Amino acid sequence: MKTDPTDTGGMFVGRRPGTGPIRYRALPPPGSRARRRFDACIAALILLAMVIISLTFWGPVPLLALWVGSQIQYLTDSPGLGILCAFLLILGILLGALMVLRRMDRSWVLVRRAAGHDQRDGILGVVFATTCAIGAVSFSIWLIFFSGAELAPVGIHF
Numbered sequence: 001m002k003t004d005p006t007d008t009g010g011m012f013v014g015r016r017p018g019t020g021p022i023r024y025r026a027l028p029p030p031g032s033r034a035r036r037r038f039d040a041c042i043a044a045l046i047l048l049a050m051v052i053i054s055l056t057f058w059g060p061v062p063l064l065a066l067w068v069g070s071q072i073q074y075l076t077d078s079p080g081l082g083i084l085c086a087f088l089l090i091l092g093i094l095l096g097a098l099m100v101l102r103r104m105d106r107s108w109v110l111v112r113r114a115a116g117h118d119q120r121d122g123i124l125g126v127v128f129a130t131t132c133a134i135g136a137v138s139f140s141i142w143l144i145f146f147s148g149a150e151l152a153p154v155g156i157h158f
Helices: 033-056 060-076 079-114 124-146
Strands: none
Touching: 033 079, 033 124, 060 079, 079 124
């Protein structure tokens, strides 16, 4: 009897329905060369879309939430309500986009398998880590060189 939480879906007695590990069958029979090339192109497009969606977490999504929050603050004259709405909007968009990214990741695995690759794991972790690194570096460059913020401690002048 296995009691490892990764084997039992976090339960001690048994597994919750639908929480079993994915077991892939053998690779499908290879299609024609043109079909494999087409599937590889589709996989590349899915990967590109995943990167673009992940990069929006670092700019357009927060800006949209701040703009909506400022409009709500203007209409209601309540800064607290504007901040709350901006927070809820950014949370909803990010969680919704992560759900979409997870489905796209599963589709990417299936398309890669159809293209003849023995793909068993998704690439979402790599995409997310890479876009986080790009976003963090881009934000740091903007903050240091272009934002106009003074980075020296108050009272110390060179």
